Amino acid sequence: MQITSARSLDDGVLERDFVLGDVEGVLWTPAAASASAPAPLVLLGHPGGLAAMRGRLEGRARSSARLGFASAAIELPGKGTRSGLPVVDQARADLREALAAGALPGDDVIDRLILPLVDRAVPEWQALVDAALALPEVGGPVAVSGGVIAVGVRMAVVEPRVVAAGLFAGSYVPRTIIEEARRLRVPVHVLLQWDDEGNDRQRALDLFDAIGSQEKTLQANVGGHTGVPAHAGEDAARFFARHLRPGWGPRG
Amino acid sequence: MQITSARSLDDGVLERDFVLGDVEGVLWTPAAASASAPAPLVLLGHPGGLAAMRGRLEGRARSSARLGFASAAIELPGKGTRSGLPVVDQARADLREALAAGALPGDDVIDRLILPLVDRAVPEWQALVDAALALPEVGGPVAVSGGVIAVGVRMAVVEPRVVAAGLFAGSYVPRTIIEEARRLRVPVHVLLQWDDEGNDRQRALDLFDAIGSQEKTLQANVGGHTGVPAHAGEDAARFFARHLRPGWGPRG
Numbered sequence: 001m002q003i004t005s006a007r008s009l010d011d012g013v014l015e016r017d018f019v020l021g022d023v024e025g026v027l028w029t030p031a032a033a034s035a036s037a038p039a040p041l042v043l044l045g046h047p048g049g050l051a052a053m054r055g056r057l058e059g060r061a062r063s064s065a066r067l068g069f070a071s072a073a074i075e076l077p078g079k080g081t082r083s084g085l086p087v088v089d090q091a092r093a094d095l096r097e098a099l100a101a102g103a104l105p106g107d108d109v110i111d112r113l114i115l116p117l118v119d120r121a122v123p124e125w126q127a128l129v130d131a132a133l134a135l136p137e138v139g140g141p142v143a144v145s146g147g148v149i150a151v152g153v154r155m156a157v158v159e160p161r162v163v164a165a166g167l168f169a170g171s172y173v174p175r176t177i178i179e180e181a182r183r184l185r186v187p188v189h190v191l192l193q194w195d196d197e198g199n200d201r202q203r204a205l206d207l208f209d210a211i212g213s214q215e216k217t218l219q220a221n222v223g224g225h226t227g228v229p230a231h232a233g234e235d236a237a238r239f240f241a242r243h244l245r246p247g248w249g250p251r252g
Numbered sequence: 253m254q255i256t257s258a259r260s261l262d263d264g265v266l267e268r269d270f271v272l273g274d275v276e277g278v279l280w281t282p283a284a285a286s287a288s289a290p291a292p293l294v295l296l297g298h299p300g301g302l303a304a305m306r307g308r309l310e311g312r313a314r315s316s317a318r319l320g321f322a323s324a325a326i327e328l329p330g331k332g333t334r335s336g337l338p339v340v341d342q343a344r345a346d347l348r349e350a351l352a353a354g355a356l357p358g359d360d361v362i363d364r365l366i367l368p369l370v371d372r373a374v375p376e377w378q379a380l381v382d383a384a385l386a387l388p389e390v391g392g393p394v395a396v397s398g399g400v401i402a403v404g405v406r407m408a409v410v411e412p413r414v415v416a417a418g419l420f421a422g423s424y425v426p427r428t429i430i431e432e433a434r435r436l437r438v439p440v441h442v443l444l445q446w447d448d449e450g451n452d453r454q455r456a457l458d459l460f461d462a463i464g465s466q467e468k469t470l471q472a473n474v475g476g477h478t479g480v481p482a483h484a485g486e487d488a489a490r491f492f493a494r495h496l497r498p499g500w501g502p503r504g
Contacts, residue, residue, distance in 0.1 A: 194460075194461070194468075194470075205457070208446075208472070209446070213474070214474060215473075215474060215481070216446075216473070216474050217471060217472065217473050217474075217481075217483075217484070218446070218470070218471070218472040218473075219469060219470070219471050219472075220460070220469065220470040220471075220472075221467075221468070221469050221470075222465070222466060222467060222468050222469075229467070229469075231469075231490070231491075231494065232469070234490075235487050235490075238483070238486075238487075239483075242483065
């Protein structure tokens with residue numbers, strides 16, 4: 001992890017841009033994080049396009065820092081300034097064609113759209129965990145939060161340092177990922193926007209049903225993709241507080 | 253409302269048994285409730301059989317009192333020591349027969365099982381609101397919490413003093429009640445136990461979908477009917493705090 005720039009935000013959060021291999025990313029650590037009190041780590045997912053997402057990621061990182069957690073995000077494969085993934089680009093064109101024709105995308109389109117992203121992103125997220133935990137002020141445990149839901153599921157299945165997964169049901173889910181979800185064992189909190197036009201609600205419910213974890217919660221709220229109500233964000237924050245810092249956090 | 257006995261619990265909650273007409277009930281008020289600071293009212297639903305449910309109701313009432321709310325429960329029509337409802341008893345026998353044969357109960361069985369209860373219980377709950385709000389230490393607004401979900405829906409649709417509904421998707425829902433739910437306008441928080449064998453999960457999702465309120469949340473958790481996790485109870489408590497006492501309540 002090569003830090004390329006750093007700045008202190010008004011709430012004392014330290015924001016650092018970095019490159020990891022050739023992947024750009026941002027790390028946020030709370031002011032109080034130190035070698036003697038390392039912060040748990042939240043991996044912030046997003047739909048890709050780090051520059052455009054930056055403001056919203058910073059907001060999520062600041063909320064996370066108020067709970068005492070460090071946060072990190074890296075660019076997704078094929079997005080932002082990274083070289084494109086032709087198979088994914090073709091799948092996106094096929095998806096648009098299907099939607100324009102008023103059809104639902106077929107499973108082959110969803111697979112080609114999502115699986116190459118999952119296969120590439122998860123090892124990069126694992127390298128991110130390696131690099132972030134090597135910093136003295138960042139410690140475990142690790143959680144995943146939002147972004148492409150299939151990436152979050154795979155990451156929580158394969159990476160033993162992840163102890164909790166906050167998932168956002170707002171992107172396409174390949175059927176193979178639903179099968180992988182049966183192997184999930186960590187606590188999972190799934191947010192679903194009930195009226196998200198771009199989301200297949202039944203597929204999201206099938207995914208939730210498949211999750212093998214002993215603790216799993218689905219929270220569905222009125223509204224579209226970007227309309228998650230404030231109280232849902234607060235409930236998700238309490239989920240992370242329960243699992244990243246047991247015994248700590250706001251009571252009530 | 254004729255008080256038949258009263259006692260003070262160890263946390264200062266005043267517990268009073270009463271009869272209203274010929275219906276037995278219990279009222280719990282927090283120690284701090286007074287004419288100058290009347291407590292909002294939560295109507296505690298239950299499956300019927302007040303004597304057997306009493307311990308659990310008392311636990312819910314104490315939690316409610318910690319948020320500053322009074323709570324009240326009355327016996328359901330046909331349950332406990334009240335005279336039976338032959339049409340409901342016949343429907344229950346038909347339900348058991350269907351379940352024993354491995355079948356789902358038909359809509360006519362569900363209608364006969366639930367609708368007579370709704371038609372009788374809701375006017376009684378409204379009379380309970382009248383009587384409780386006549387006490388100087390109890391004020392509005394009013395919320396419904398749990399119990400037979402069809403009763404909660406109807407009550408929240410027809411009773412303008414109800415400003416929030418916490419519903420538990422754990423009993424049969426007639427299709428006509430799903431239609432009534434489209435007229436709901438108050439904030440609704442629905443708890444669903446994902447693995448509740450006695451509950452029709454799809455019917456619960458259909459009900460949630462139909463609810464017409466601008467604010468509605470579905471929270472589904474792993475487990476059977478009685479396995480609601482503690483954090484789900486806490487989220488529901490925050491729902492009531494937001495709507496019965498805006499600006500007050502635990503932060504976080």
